Amino acid sequence: MASQSLISVLKIDDSLPIAQEARDLWLRDMRNPLRMFVLPICRMICSVQLHTTYFLKRLFPVQFRAHDFLQGLICWFMKWWITPEANILILRHYTTESNIINFLIANSEGVEAKPLELYPKSIRDMMQASLVDHDQELFRSMKELGAAKGQNWPIPHEELDWSTWRPMEVVEDPAERKWTQFLDFETAHELFKSIFCLFLTAREYEDAINGFQLDQSIAIRIGRILDDPSIPEMAYNKYPMLFVRTGELTRRFVLHGFFTEHLHAHLEDLRAARHTSAPEL
Numbered sequence: 159m160a161s162q163s164l165i166s167v168l169k170i171d172d173s174l175p176i177a178q179e180a181r182d183l184w185l186r187d188m189r190n191p192l193r194m195f196v197l198p199i200c201r202m203i204c205s206v207q208l209h210t211t212y213f214l215k216r217l218f219p220v221q222f223r224a225h226d227f228l229q230g231l232i233c234w235f236m237k238w239w240i241t242p243e244a245n246i247l248i249l250r251h252y253t254t255e256s257n258i259i260n261f262l263i264a265n266s267e268g269v270e271a272k273p274l275e276l277y278p279k280s281i282r283d284m285m286q287a288s289l290v291d292h293d294q295e296l297f298r299s300m301k302e303l304g305a306a307k308g309q310n311w312p313i314p315h316e317e318l319d320w321s322t323w324r325p326m327e328v329v330e331d332p333a334e335r336k337w338t339q340f341l342d343f344e345t346a347h348e349l350f351k352s353i354f355c356l357f358l359t360a361r362e363y364e365d366a367i368n369g370f371q372l373d374q375s376i377a378i379r380i381g382r383i384l385d386d387p388s389i390p391e392m393a394y395n396k397y398p399m400l401f402v403r404t405g406e407l408t409r410r411f412v413l414h415g416f417f418t419e420h421l422h423a424h425l426e427d428l429r430a431a432r433h434t435s436a437p438e439l
């Protein structure tokens with residue numbers, strides 16, 4: 159009997175919804191040999207480095223930050239060192255999360271939340287749509303949405319508002335690869351996480367790493383809109399009132415990305431089914 163591999167199963171398993179492009183990109187990135195030999199070492203060294211940086215940032219009463227320099231460094235790092243597959247997944251995350259939040263805004267009554275405009279198509283665009291803006295826009299929109307109680311949910315699927323939904327328009331080409339672009343997603347995050355901490359204030363960094371916990375709140379709200387109790391199960395990061403520290407940060411970051419990919423694919427399937435079944439006028 160021929161031996162089978164987990165990746166061969168993941169190529170066809172559709173139990174959790176996910177766009178085929180995202181699946182292919184992630185599985186290609188997973189085959190990077192650095193994950194086997196370099197990632198474990200990076201994880202140990204960089205975790206110590208991160209905990210030290212975070213401790214010192216919280217210790218000093220005078221805080222400093224350098225958002226523009228940080229974002230320029232991130233874009234340079236992505237352009238020259240991170241695999242194209244990982245870069246595209248990062249860019250996809252902006253669209254998946256922005257579409258999800260905007261769908262939530264559009265289908266909530268009595269709120270005046272401004273839709274998100276973070277839809278970078280290339281690494282260059284990330285100089286304007288920065289990672290700091292990504293966090294701040296999430297907090298702003300959730301605050302403006304207010305309480306979930308009192309909403310007229312669920313909404314019949316044929317009455318859902320898709321007016322804010324945008325197509326995925328990432329223009330980076332995975333075939334265009336520099337010889338230096340060899341860092342897979344997880345290894346790159348391990349290497350960069352302490353730098354991210356260094357150029358934010360302690361409070362900004364604490365907010366950033368705990369923003370993942372809002373995944374459960376978003377999933378619960380959309381589950382109520384769609385009358386689908388299975389959606390909250392997509393969220394790994396849970397209980398936003400429980401602040402967490404830096405442990406397993408990369409794992410939580412990756413699972414936050416998977417959450418938005420899964421939920422975005424599920425919503426896209428609903429949207430596509432509605433347009434396919436709509437009667438011709």
